[in-house]
Amino acid sequence: MRKFGVFTSFIFIAIIIAGIYGILHDQITYSISPEYFTKFKYRQFGFEPEWFGGHRATVAAIGFLATWWMGLFIGILLGLLSLIFSTHTTMLSTLRKAVFLVLAITVIAGVAGFLYGKFYLAEKAVSWWLPENLLNRDAFIIVGSIHNFSYAGGLVAVCIAAVYIFKTYKVVKAKQNTLCSEKSVL
Numbered sequence: 001m002r003k004f005g006v007f008t009s010f011i012f013i014a015i016i017i018a019g020i021y022g023i024l025h026d027q028i029t030y031s032i033s034p035e036y037f038t039k040f041k042y043r044q045f046g047f048e049p050e051w052f053g054g055h056r057a058t059v060a061a062i063g064f065l066a067t068w069w070m071g072l073f074i075g076i077l078l079g080l081l082s083l084i085f086s087t088h089t090t091m092l093s094t095l096r097k098a099v100f101l102v103l104a105i106t107v108i109a110g111v112a113g114f115l116y117g118k119f120y121l122a123e124k125a126v127s128w129w130l131p132e133n134l135l136n137r138d139a140f141i142i143v144g145s146i147h148n149f150s151y152a153g154g155l156v157a158v159c160i161a162a163v164y165i166f167k168t169y170k171v172v173k174a175k176q177n178t179l180c181s182e183k184s185v186l
Contacts, residue, residue: 002088003083003085003087003088003091005088006079006082006088006091006092006095007079007080007082007083007091008079010075010078010079010082010092010095011072011075011076011079012075013075013099014071014072014074014075014078014079014099015068015071015072015075016071017071017099017103018067018068018069018070018071018072018074019063019064019067019068019071020064021067021103021106022062022063022064022065022066022067022068022070023060023063023064024063025063025067025110025146025150026041026059026060026062026063026066027056027059027060027063029143029146029147030055030056030059032114032139032142032143032146033136033139033140033142033143034055035131035134035135035136035139035140036139036140036143036144037055037058037059037062038055039131039133039134039140040131040140041059041062042058042062045061045062045065047061047062070151070154073158074099074102074154074158074161077158077162078095078098078099078102078158078161078162078165079095081162081165081166082094082095082098082165084165084166084169085169085172086172086176090172094164094165094168094169097164097168098161098164098165099161101157101160101161101164102154102157102158102160102161103157104157105153105154105156105157105160106150106153106154106157107153108153109149109150109152109153109154109156109157110146110149110150110153112149112153113145113146113147113148113149113150113153114142114145114146114149116145116149117141117142117143117144117145117146118138118142121141121142121144121145122137122138122141122142126141126144128141128144
């Protein structure tokens with residue numbers, strides 16, 4: 001019963017963490033290219049900044065809405081995988097570390113997206129749709145690169161976190177088997 005509680009609460013927490021990550025991510029990327037939002041994301045989400053009290057609040061809403069579902073996906077997948085542990089405490093401890101791993105890898109991917117966008121894509125002709133009246137084309141491309149890398153990084157991170165869960169399980173199982181063997185010898 002406690003494992004089910006860890007599983008369900010983890011899904012909720014993963015959604016909240018992903019949403020907060022999206023809010024912060026989009027606040028940073030808005031600072032790099034407001035046009036990415038005003039000329040692309042606002043239209044994509046069908047939002048007007050007046051609805052939320054200004055640009056920063058609108059960007060925050062977009063950030064949450066663009067990432068909460070990733071938290072749901074991460075929460076369900078990693079939560080289900082962690083049910084292999086025999087105790088809720090090991091399950092919870094492993095999930096905490098797995099979420100940190102996902103966040104760290106996703107942040108690193110976003111930074112890589114910034115570097116790739118700034119030093120490669122902004123210098124090249126991209127095949128993406130770009131608004132015709134961009135004032136800062138390079139910043140728009142850099143932010144697009146950050147967003148793409150962040151999503152890709154999140155997917156890679158979930159796979160790495162899944163491997164981490166299985167490796168942790170093997171270590172825990174090996175320790176349990178060693179303890180059982182030592183008890184039987186005594």
